Amino acid sequence: MFARRGHRLEVVLLLAVVTGLAFLVPPPVRSQFAAKGVVDLDGKAVNPFRVATGKVVVFLFVRTDCPISNRYAPRIQEMSSRYGKGAEFFLVYPVRAETAEQIRSHLKEYGYRLAALRDPDGTLVRASDTRVTPEAAVFAPDGRLLYHGRIDDWYTEFGRSRPAPTTHELSSAIEAAIAQKPVAVSAQAAVGCFLPDRP
Amino acid sequence: MSRGRSLLPISMTALLAIALSLAARDGSDRPTNNRATNSGQVTFNREIAPIIFHNCAPCHHPGEAGPFPLLRYEDAAKFARQIAYVTERHIMPPWLPAPNSLKFQGEMRLSDEEIRLFRLWADEGAPRGDAKELPPRPSFGSGWQLGKPDLILRARKPYVLAAGGTDNYWNFVFPTQEKSTRWVKAIEIHPGEKRVVHHANILVDRLHSSRAREKNPGDGFPGMELRIESEAFDPDSHFFFWKPGSVPHAEPPGMALRLDPDDDLVLNTHLQPSGKPETIEPSLGLYFTDEPATQFPMLLELENDLALDIPPGTAHFAVSDEFAITADLDLLAIYPHAHYLGKELRAAAALPDGTSKTLIFIPRWDLNWQAVFYYVEPVFLPKGTVVSMQYVYDNSEANPANPFHPPQRIKAGNRTTDEMAHLWLQVLPRGTPQQQEEARRMLQESLSRHDIARNPADFAAQYNLAAMLQARGEVSEALLHYGAPVRLQPEDAIANNALGGALLSTGHPGEALQPLQSAAQSQPDYFPAHYNLGNAFASLGRFPEAIREFGTAAHLAPSDSMAEANWGAALAETGELSAAREHLKKALELDPKNVLALENLQEVERRLSAAEKQ
Numbered sequence: 001m002f003a004r005r006g007h008r009l010e011v012v013l014l015l016a017v018v019t020g021l022a023f024l025v026p027p028p029v030r031s032q033f034a035a036k037g038v039v040d041l042d043g044k045a046v047n048p049f050r051v052a053t054g055k056v057v058v059f060l061f062v063r064t065d066c067p068i069s070n071r072y073a074p075r076i077q078e079m080s081s082r083y084g085k086g087a088e089f090f091l092v093y094p095v096r097a098e099t100a101e102q103i104r105s106h107l108k109e110y111g112y113r114l115a116a117l118r119d120p121d122g123t124l125v126r127a128s129d130t131r132v133t134p135e136a137a138v139f140a141p142d143g144r145l146l147y148h149g150r151i152d153d154w155y156t157e158f159g160r161s162r163p164a165p166t167t168h169e170l171s172s173a174i175e176a177a178i179a180q181k182p183v184a185v186s187a188q189a190a191v192g193c194f195l196p197d198r199p
Numbered sequence: 200m201s202r203g204r205s206l207l208p209i210s211m212t213a214l215l216a217i218a219l220s221l222a223a224r225d226g227s228d229r230p231t232n233n234r235a236t237n238s239g240q241v242t243f244n245r246e247i248a249p250i251i252f253h254n255c256a257p258c259h260h261p262g263e264a265g266p267f268p269l270l271r272y273e274d275a276a277k278f279a280r281q282i283a284y285v286t287e288r289h290i291m292p293p294w295l296p297a298p299n300s301l302k303f304q305g306e307m308r309l310s311d312e313e314i315r316l317f318r319l320w321a322d323e324g325a326p327r328g329d330a331k332e333l334p335p336r337p338s339f340g341s342g343w344q345l346g347k348p349d350l351i352l353r354a355r356k357p358y359v360l361a362a363g364g365t366d367n368y369w370n371f372v373f374p375t376q377e378k379s380t381r382w383v384k385a386i387e388i389h390p391g392e393k394r395v396v397h398h399a400n401i402l403v404d405r406l407h408s409s410r411a412r413e414k415n416p417g418d419g420f421p422g423m424e425l426r427i428e429s430e431a432f433d434p435d436s437h438f439f440f441w442k443p444g445s446v447p448h449a450e451p452p453g454m455a456l457r458l459d460p461d462d463d464l465v466l467n468t469h470l471q472p473s474g475k476p477e478t479i480e481p482s483l484g485l486y487f488t489d490e491p492a493t494q495f496p497m498l499l500e501l502e503n504d505l506a507l508d509i510p511p512g513t514a515h516f517a518v519s520d521e522f523a524i525t526a527d528l529d530l531l532a533i534y535p536h537a538h539y540l541g542k543e544l545r546a547a548a549a550l551p552d553g554t555s556k557t558l559i560f561i562p563r564w565d566l567n568w569q570a571v572f573y574y575v576e577p578v579f580l581p582k583g584t585v586v587s588m589q590y591v592y593d594n595s596e597a598n599p600a601n602p603f604h605p606p607q608r609i610k611a612g613n614r615t616t617d618e619m620a621h622l623w624l625q626v627l628p629r630g631t632p633q634q635q636e637e638a639r640r641m642l643q644e645s646l647s648r649h650d651i652a653r654n655p656a657d658f659a660a661q662y663n664l665a666a667m668l669q670a671r672g673e674v675s676e677a678l679l680h681y682g683a684p685v686r687l688q689p690e691d692a693i694a695n696n697a698l699g700g701a702l703l704s705t706g707h708p709g710e711a712l713q714p715l716q717s718a719a720q721s722q723p724d725y726f727p728a729h730y731n732l733g734n735a736f737a738s739l740g741r742f743p744e745a746i747r748e749f750g751t752a753a754h755l756a757p758s759d760s761m762a763e764a765n766w767g768a769a770l771a772e773t774g775e776l777s778a779a780r781e782h783l784k785k786a787l788e789l790d791p792k793n794v795l796a797l798e799n800l801q802e803v804e805r806r807l808s809a810a811e812k813q
Contacts, residue, residue, distance in 0.1 A: 034796070067267075070679075071363075071472065111362065156599040160599055163601075163602050166604045196277035
């Protein structure tokens with residue numbers, strides 16, 4: 001009897017993975033979500049966790065036409081350099097309508113020098129529980145979602161920003177993740193452009 | 200000239216649409232029109248597009264301030280939930296004043312019905328609707344909205360705004376270089392990259408006080424608040440202001456701005472970094488009229504910077520000011536101004552009949568959307584009306600715009616991190632031109648007295664009051680008042696010279712010496728001080744010193760005929776007749792009509808020939 005219940009549990013887990021809920025249920029299986037629909041700017045399928053090879057994985061969700069995520073460009077670029085040793089950064093463009101060409105010129109315009117992914121099916125968006133741009137997600141090398149939400153508290157509302165942020169949730173999460181310490185805050189709502197209702 | 204934004208027709212349609220769609224949902228059997236029976240849904244083509252085309256697209260189209268276009272269904276549909284969110288919270292359209300019985304030009308406000316339609320549309324999944332119902336998409340000209348300008352001034356050097364960092368305030372100096380005096384009825388401001396410019400404001404600089412702040416001519420210079428010197432009785436009481444979505448304002452007939460040859464225009468811009476380097480290259484389009492000004496508005500400035508000393512952590516710090524107006528006048532426009540701690544700004548008028556009017560109420564101040572607000576109809580304020588301002592500041596951690604974290608004690612000042620409590624009212628006195636002029640003088644004087652009463656240490660108010668009295672011929676009264684600015688700023692050359700000049704003209708040359716010498720000492724190249732000193736010494740019979748001072752004055756202003764004439768006269772007094780003759784001749788070369796020089800020259804020639812005969 002006991003053994004059979006254990007067996008059933010595994011079946012449930014497997015189902016969860018298939019429906020994309022892998023990260024709500026530990027232990028996670030990372031190979032499943034990454035592949036589906038996630039492509040680089042040449043249209044080639046990418047598994048960010050394979051690219052990262054044992055590093056912490058950071059996704060930064062942006063779009064080309066969001067003034068808030070655009071204002072963050074220098075900060076995002078700076079953070080990716082600062083934590084480049086321990087973490088692999090990916091810019092994620094979740095808006096299906098944004099073409100590789102638009103994204104390339106956006107990267108150039110805003111001085112980005114990091115890998116950009118397209119997520120037209122919203123696989124990374126769902127795995128990271130992302131609502132707006134800019135929003136970040138930090139994953140452990142084994143695929144556990146450690147933090148998702150705002151980069152910092154620079155913006156408090158649309159059109160309302162502080163002169164400078166006073167809290168730094170994303171940096172703290174990345175530093176903890178690299179040091180393999182518990183992440184103090186696992187989620188913090190972000191202010192930004194809503195992801196399109198019709199991507 | 201202003202493009203009025205009447206919201207009424209749209210609100211009516213919106214109301215109707217809601218009523219109809221509700222009726223359809225209720226299954227009501229009341230008669231409805233075909234559209235609503237066919238579909239109870241709110242659609243882009245029928246309800247949403249008219250609202251967006253009228254209220255959003257003027258800024259949300261390429262080349263304008265809106266960060267993304269809102270012209271097509273696809274543009275709007277991908278932002279449907281966000282549009283509902285920002286309109287429900289009145290974040291968009293950006294318009295600071297609360298609804299009031301006094302209306303402003305170009306009010307950007309959605310009706311409750313329109314806001315509800317956005318929500319319904321988003322909740323229903325942003326349906327497109329019937330193509331036949333889509334109104335024509337608005338087209339926006341890309342050039343000058345007021346037509347081809349008579350003069351276009353372009354920034355001499357673009358300013359490159361860094362990709363990141365805090366808000367930035369940059370000033371561009373535009374020399375005008377017209378050959379003769381012009382009358383300006385409008386200035387259209389093209390602030391450059393509109394997505395990063397939050398506001399742009401023109402100041403007229405007749406004395407080139409801004410040029411000195413540029414490292415090299417044309418460079419521009421940083422700074423949020425500008426101090427521009429002006430000739431005391433010629434204040435420039437015109438607003439030329441740009442903010443996102445604003446329509447260029449043309450002054451009413453007869454209210455043109457005088458532009459003299461060589462006047463500078465200074466464009467003060469508030470820039471917000473966008474994430475990439477931006478090149479800001481503003482240009483100004485000037486529109487002239489042949490009609491010289493016959494109406495002269497003036498600016499009444501209420502302020503209470505002295506009261507601004509806000510302890511850290513204070514969430515509600517109130518300051519106020521009030522001023523009783525001394526003439527019948529019309530209020531044309533209003534410009535409330537605070538920095539980042541401003542929370543709630545209000546201005547009101549208490550009329551002599553006991554009634555009162557809210558002139559403006561901004562329940563949630565946001566420096567990013569500050570503006571000059573023009574009334575649709577001028578607001579008549581009879582003599583005796585008390586205009587007032589009540590501002591509230593938030594220096595707590597809860598104010599996200601607070602420049603300091605943790606909060607610090609904040610006082611008034613010109614830096615962005617300082618605070619300000621200012622309210623400008625553009626007013627036009629009523630009556631004949633003569634009555635208007637008298638009214639302006641009285642208002643200026645009572646404003647100075649009002650400022651002095653609140654803050655006796657207000658140097659500018661003290662000086663201006665004395666100067667006004669002197670200009671009016673009340674020299675002994677002026678003399679009483681000149682002491683104050685000199686006591687406040689003992690080093691100030693202008694104040695010292697004015698005091699000395701007043702003493703001189705009331706027959707006290709001995710007492711005039713000390714302030715005049717201070718003036719010459721603190722600003723050795725200040726011509727009036729040396730000239731007046733020369734006169735004071737001459738009056739005292741101390742001619743060698745007079746000769747020295749007139750010599751310095753003539754050296755500082757080589758084209759001044761009077762300095763040469765007085766120099767010559769002083770030399771003549773000491774018997775230096777041939778030297779005197781040279782300077783008197785020079786004075787006449789500079790100004791053949793210089794009677795003093797002519798008479799003195801004749802006397803000198805007479806004595807010289809008499810001496811030869813002896």
